[in-house]
Amino acid sequence: MSSAPFQVMKFGGSSVGSPRRLRQVIELIGTHAKQGPLAVVVSAMGDTTDWLLEAAGLATQGDLEGALSVVARIAHLAKTNAAALDPARATALAARVDSLLAPLRQLLQGISLTRECSAPSRDRVLSFGELVSATLLAELLTASGTEATFRDARQLLVTDDRFGAARVDGALTRERLQAAVAGWRASVPVLPGFIAATPDGRTTTLGRNGSDYTAALVAQGIGATEVTVWTDVLGLHTADPDLVSDAYPVAHLTHGEGLELAAVGVRMLHPRTMIPLIEAGISLRIRNTMHPDHPGTLIDAIGSRDGQRPTCIATREELALLGIEVRKLSDQFQLGERVLAALREASVTVWLSTQSANGQSIAVVVPRPDLLRARGALESELAQELARHEVEPLALREPVTLLTLVAEAMGQGANVAGRFFGALGAVGVNVRASAQGASSRSISCVVDAADTAIAVRTTHAAFNLAHQQVSLFLLGRGTVGGQLLAQVRAQQALLQDKHGIALRVVGLADSRRALFDAAGLPLEGLEERLARVEPGPEPRTLVPLLDELRRLPVPILVDCTAASGIEALYTEAFRRGIHVVGANKKPLALPWDDREALLAEARRHHVAYHYETTVASSLPVIDTLANLVRTGDTVRLITASLSGSVGFICNELTAGVPLSVAVRTARERGFTEPDPREDLSGTDVARKALILARELGLPLSLSDVALEPFVPEDPRPGASVDTFLHGLKALDAAFADRVARCRSAGTVLRYLARIDPSKVGTGSPVIRVGPAPVEAGQPGADLRGSESFVSFTTTRHSDFPLVVRGAGAGGAVTASGVLADILRISQALRGR
Ligand SMILES: NC(=O)C1=CN([C@@H]2O[C@H](COP(=O)(O)OP(=O)(O)OC[C@H]3O[C@@H](n4cnc5c(N)ncnc54)[C@H](OP(=O)(O)O)[C@@H]3O)[C@@H](O)[C@H]2O)C=CC1
């Protein structure tokens, strides 16, 4: 007979709740029993425990008939499962179920007569669930060819008589198990979980997660090396998958991490279960019965090799934060001790307590359902001090959530707390209280319940626990928006695999239609799908969709429109914690105070507003300027060719192409604004120059720009774009003449902007925009196609100005700049 150590496997109620699942369990046990000695612990089938409670409740109300009908339901489930797996013995197994449940029927009869269900009776009632499932499982295993024997846990696990949550006598239990195990090698022992007995044989139950605890005690008692808890999930996840859709099972944790997670309330673990395992050095595996090939999560003494890597984020919701502050502290006050003792006395669980350094104030986090009790206990403990106004009235905040980041050796990792709180601050989540465990394995904070989802997702992303999901709501499906969709489509897989960023387009809108799906819109054929949406008569309000967007991971509103007045939507987005990436210059060219208010709103709500593409498309102009200013350089002059379309038109004119044709071509290539008059009038360049001047801190407005149009003002401003373009023919000859004059003077026609901060306060315009003949060899003379350039003369770059040059317009380049802005937000939130 093998002398190999035992393994213990525990199966939860849902694993044995249906014939299909039960069959998987029997196969699993059969396979593992062939590999070495095995002990099995099983919970009650499906919802049996709830039904037993229901039966006890009905019996207590005197409704014996109702209680017995619930027992019939329990019997039916057990018999159906048994018959499906062993049809040949269905009748015999049904009789077995009936005989097992006969004492339950009698017990319920007794309860219905006395209308009293004492704690011992309740435990006895509950025990039938596990007794039936363990008995049947042993029989079905044997019938399937795996020799198994029912072993009554009540003869092995000894507890005190705290019925409902009995305390185990560890020494006596180990003694009994050690004595029993010798006879277990020939036949797989199947033990009911959750139940035990007092030394005099009265049935007790072990409370929440009781069957896991049984498995741990059995493993410790019989010298097993591993306990596998078979469940419905693939393992212990990095965060609650209901809150973080890309949370994933952690492969390997240390016992210490497991204990920490159990202590902060992770449902799958309980400190009681962890302790015997830690004491005996037993590994715990969490695996999924439906995916037996998946390794699940292993929790052992070694854990993951990368000890510094944060692993899991645990959340405990439905809590309340109570703050107590002493007005004047004396040596005798001992606020912390008194508060904690009073709460202990009132049997209130304290999930977190944190005291100020001088002991003057303490904040405690308690379960919301216990709040009244907790308040009562504290108010009575501090009654005298409250009456004398020595203590402030209790401050209450509810509902709140406790968020805990758990990792082995976290204390040795660099700036974990800084990253944790920084990431939360960046998305505007207020930390109401915080604490770092003495073990240095955990750091916890309390946030408002309304912030739970965003806080968990942000923390999850900040510690690179998974792919960071980014939720995009794209406005505009034209030249830039269309290209952006194409680039997201093309880059999605690479961004996810190589950079851990999962971009999801959740919304797409044009001026009169919108599509939105929080789960993500399929990108294939998306623009066509939007085009098929019945358009509204006028621009629809998108604010309700922002309410949906705000709840998604890293929500970003992406503005690829040229819409006026869109700043109102930005403001609504900022207020909802939504970031904005805009290619639209108009919100940045609002009157100074309005633009300042807009940016202030973004700052107030701790969200990003990136707009690199508003000046010279994807060229790094705004970023370069910001870096110059931030590093203390002084910008003395900016000269630039800021219009890709007008630059292109100038080159075409120089090559002999008529103006009307050149403008049409620029438009076809996606260089112009939706209305090319914005380019030709110089308004677009004026906006860009203004954006740059404002980055320098100059409080200027569009009316301050000295503007000479490239093409004279349209005499019919309300005319359609086509009519305007047609009318341009009338200017062809004049422009050909203008270009010829430039050529004979050895210059090329350009349309330039000049920002000269030294003019501030002189009465001369700081910003000038207009046509300019540029001599060969001068900056801008040799621009090709739609190229733009920006030249910064600064204190540090005085002899050789810093020049940024490249394609200054076009759908693909602009979209790539928008995408870069989006990725910038995502990276900032990951704390990199
Ligand atoms: N093209 C370029 O090279 C560059 C462009 N930009 C800027 O990018 C923006 C977009 O330009 P471009 O793609 O060329 O323009 P397009 O005209 O090609 O596309 C604009 C899109 O915006 C939509 N739209 C208009 N108003 C709204 C609204 N209120 N809500 C939702 N959608 C709306 C339009 O829908 P509908 O069809 O229904 O009108 C259209 O789909 C502009 O602000 C431009 O200045 C910046 C740098 C370079």
Ligand SMILES: N[C@@H](CC=O)C(=O)O
């Ligand atoms: N119409 C603009 C496009 C970029 O902002 C231009 O011509 O530069």
